[in-house]
Amino acid sequence: MTLHAQDQSLDTELAAERAHLDSSRAALRRMRERAESLFATGDKVAGDAYTAEQLGRHMARRVKELADDPTTPLFFGRLDFDGADHAGRRYHIGRRHVTDERGEPMVLDWRAPVSRSFYRASARDPQGVAVRRRFGFSTGVLTSFEDEHLNRGEELGTASRILTAEIERPRVGPMRDIVATIQPEQDELVRADLADSICVQGAPGTGKTAVGLHRAAYLLYLHRERLRRAGVLIVGPNRAFLSYIAAVLPALGEVEVAQSTVEDLVDRVPVRAVDDPAVATLKHDARLAEVLRRATEALIAEPTEPIMVSDGSFRWRIGVEPLHRLIEETRREGLPYGVGRERVRARVVSLLQRQAEARRAESPSDAWLRRMGKCRPVTEFLDAVWPALTPEGLVHTLLADPVTLAAAAEGVLTPEEQALLQGRTVDGEAGAPAGTRSARGTLGTGLGRTPKATRWTAADAVLIDEASGLIERPAGFGHVVVDEAQDLSPMQCRAIARRSEHGSITLLGDLAQGTAPWAATDWRESLAHLGKPDAVVVPLTVGFRVPAAVVAFANQLLPALAVDVPPAESLRHDGNLDVLTVTDLTAATVAEVRAALAHDGSVGVIAADDAVDALRAALDAAGVPTATADDVETAARVTVVPATLVKGLEYDHVVVVEPAAIVAAEPRGLHRLYVVLTRAVSRLAVLHSAPLPAPLA
Numbered sequence: 162m163t164l165h166a167q168d169q170s171l172d173t174e175l176a177a178e179r180a181h182l183d184s185s186r187a188a189l190r191r192m193r194e195r196a197e198s199l200f201a202t203g204d205k206v207a208g209d210a211y212t213a214e215q216l217g218r219h220m221a222r223r224v225k226e227l228a229d230d231p232t233t234p235l236f237f238g239r240l241d242f243d244g245a246d247h248a249g250r251r252y253h254i255g256r257r258h259v260t261d262e263r264g265e266p267m268v269l270d271w272r273a274p275v276s277r278s279f280y281r282a283s284a285r286d287p288q289g290v291a292v293r294r295r296f297g298f299s300t301g302v303l304t305s306f307e308d309e310h311l312n313r314g315e316e317l318g319t320a321s322r323i324l325t326a327e328i329e330r331p332r333v334g335p336m337r338d339i340v341a342t343i344q345p346e347q348d349e350l351v352r353a354d355l356a357d358s359i360c361v362q363g364a365p366g367t368g369k370t371a372v373g374l375h376r377a378a379y380l381l382y383l384h385r386e387r388l389r390r391a392g393v394l395i396v397g398p399n400r401a402f403l404s405y406i407a408a409v410l411p412a413l414g415e416v417e418v419a420q421s422t423v424e425d426l427v428d429r430v431p432v433r434a435v436d437d438p439a440v441a442t443l444k445h446d447a448r449l450a451e452v453l454r455r456a457t458e459a460l461i462a463e464p465t466e467p468i469m470v471s472d473g474s475f476r477w478r479i480g481v482e483p484l485h486r487l488i489e490e491t492r493r494e495g496l497p498y499g500v501g502r503e504r505v506r507a508r509v510v511s512l513l514q515r516q517a518e519a520r521r522a523e524s525p526s527d528a529w530l531r532r533m534g535k536c537r538p539v540t541e542f543l544d545a546v547w548p549a550l551t552p553e554g555l556v557h558t559l560l561a562d563p564v565t566l567a568a569a570a571e572g573v574l575t576p577e578e579q580a581l582l583q584g585r586t587v588d589g590e591a592g593a594p595a596g597t598r599s600a601r602g603t604l605g606t607g608l609g610r611t612p613k614a615t616r617w618t619a620a621d622a623v624l625i626d627e628a629s630g631l632i633e634r635p636a637g638f639g640h641v642v643v644d645e646a647q648d649l650s651p652m653q654c655r656a657i658a659r660r661s662e663h664g665s666i667t668l669l670g671d672l673a674q675g676t677a678p679w680a681a682t683d684w685r686e687s688l689a690h691l692g693k694p695d696a697v698v699v700p701l702t703v704g705f706r707v708p709a710a711v712v713a714f715a716n717q718l719l720p721a722l723a724v725d726v727p728p729a730e731s732l733r734h735d736g737n738l739d740v741l742t743v744t745d746l747t748a749a750t751v752a753e754v755r756a757a758l759a760h761d762g763s764v765g766v767i768a769a770d771d772a773v774d775a776l777r778a779a780l781d782a783a784g785v786p787t788a789t790a791d792d793v794e795t796a797a798r799v800t801v802v803p804a805t806l807v808k809g810l811e812y813d814h815v816v817v818v819e820p821a822a823i824v825a826a827e828p829r830g831l832h833r834l835y836v837v838l839t840r841a842v843s844r845l846a847v848l849h850s851a852p853l854p855a856p857l858a
């Protein structure tokens with residue numbers, strides 16, 4: 162074929178694909194209109210109010226799911242089969258199913274079983290695929306395509322121009338889905354079975370977050386009803402991160418996934434005080450779970466008196482011996498404490514019922530059973546041997562009462578640790594911490610006389626959640642995705658474990674990015690605390706964000722981070738790194754931001770937390786509008802981010818201001834700096850007036 166003829170045939174193909182895109186869009190519009198009209202008339206066809214409401218909710222969801230975003234392509238790939246079960250068939254692969262009026266598929270959902278070959282077929286294992294086609298788009302317009310004739314041994318892998326363009330595209334606004342370019346090693350994780358819990362260890366930018374979100378979408382597709390009922394939860398490090406990722410699942414048609422920080426998960430009490438780091442670390446230690454468990458169990462007492470109930474002309478009596486057996490039996494069942502209390506009540510009532518039946522030769526009414534359950538002698542008995550307990554009350558007692566704590570913590574916490582927990586000296590004198598004011602708030606739990614009057618810390622909230630799990634069984638989720646999991650404390654892991662006891666989890670993280678005082682150093686330990694000790698740990702090693710030169714610069718920190726993580730290889734060999742010694746950091750930042758604005762894409766200025774306000778003011782004074790990290794919809798291209806909030810985020814051009822100050826700000830400052838240096842998609846400028854931290858010098 163001449164070049165001219167080749168061009169012409171490409172044009173014809175492109176025109177045909179564009180026509181298919183147009184008709185697919187029209188078909189999707191029809192599907193949506195149909196769903197809208199069903200939504201409008203749903204209550205007329207439903208037999209009763211409940212069905213109408215259910216149907217209404219279902220249809221409203223369906224309408225939302227069928228929304229078409231003209232800026233995202235409806236399909237991104239095509240498979241032509243010449244073998245296996247689909248010989249002679251051709252499928253376009255996209256974000257959702259689109260069918261024509263006869264119900265024939267025009268676009269197949271990327272999660273459908275057939276679509277798997279789009280991600281996994283290779284020249285070595287073509288899976289019946291003759292040709293895999295990838296489409297290039299520019300804001301919704303189909304502009305190009307790229308074919309791999311797998312049946313002729315052709316395969317582009319990561320050399321695909323369309324993949325390269327996607328990876329190198331300037332980042333604006335919130336995170337986007339990666340359905341068009343999921344890589345085989347990522348796809349394997351995305352399509353792991355619902356029953357399998359997995360842990361993904363990956364260097365910065367290897368697509369962990371992307372994998373977690375796509376796995377959630379995949380599982381919802383495959384187990385729609387079950388997971389809708391049980392729920393899917395995404396846990397992220399902070400609200401800025403959650404708003405950054407919030408648009409990904411809706412773009413994939415999944416509009417009902419809960420997203421939360423760990424702090425928001427355990428929010429039974431308002432947090433109004435701050436712990437000293439040593440106290441916080443102790444409260445986050447898994448041994449506290451044992452202390453709380455013992456303290457709860459210690460509340461259960463031996464019965465010492467019989468129960469006597471006057472009931473009209475009758476008197477019922479349950480002796481100490483049967484009461485003793487009843488308590489032992491309930492205790493052995495290992496129920497949550499609150500459930501156990503009600504079980505004891507029910508058993509006492511049932512003993513009374515038996516006596517009543519024997520005497521009256523008839524079954525007592527439900528009202529009688531209820532009255533017995535609430536009558537004074539029964540309640541007094543319960544309060545004596547299995548007293549009512551609130552999570553706040555339990556934690557309050559442990560923090561306030563040295564004797565209760567000593568009994569529960571014997572052999573678990575040293576006397577020094579017990580004293581530390583209660584903000585006193587070992588001799589029992591009140592220590593300085595509790596109630597003292599610090600820059601971050603009241604230091605230490607501000608113990609009031611009651612739990613209500615107490616100013617709790619974030620670590621207390623975790624303890625209260627643990628206590629709550631001992632008292633009642635929390636509702637769990639069908640699947641939980643936990644991002645930046647290296648920062649979870651053992652007690653936070655347990656909080657998540659309680660919410661995924663009957664479900665599975667996807668744990669995502671990077672041990673090298675652990676900045677919390679209790680950061681994980683071994684995934685097996687985290688998995689054990691999460692109740693999934695057998696989950697596999699899978700590495701991701703191909704980096705899609707950070708250019709190779711920047712990775713090499715940041716990796717100089719790795720030996721100092723004392724973690725054992727597999728090295729990653731960057732797919733990006735473009736990119737730019739500048740390390741500049743400056744005298745005026747503020748002026749240099751403004752100049753660097755101005756220069757960055759000459760390029761496409763977002764600009765992130767990252768500095769130690771206490772330097773952020775001044776930098777923002779300086780940029781403002783220089784006429785450069787700036788946004789905060791949680792404002793993902795902003796029109797401003799420049800975001801000024803405190804180092805402690807930047808985890809999981811990325812910007813095309815990153816300006817890091819004074820690394821030494823970032824390191825000095827916290828005990829795990831070098832880990833923080835590693836996070837900060839790995840946020841750049843295209844260019845990184847490091848500005849410093851103080852010497853660079855040793856590993857980088």
Ligand SMILES: Nc1ncnc2c1ncn2[C@@H]1O[C@H](COP(=O)(O)OP(=O)(O)OP(=O)(O)O)[C@@H](O)[C@H]1O
Pocket residue numbers: 327328337338339342343344347363364365366367368369370371372671674705706808809810811839
């Ligand atoms: N297969 C892919 N195709 C295109 N882009 C990808 C792919 N995988 C990941 N990316 C992109 O790489 C960037 C980094 O991905 P992501 O944020 O998921 O990485 P991460 O491993 O969670 O990073 P971090 O450890 O820094 O939080 C994102 O912009 C993401 O869209």
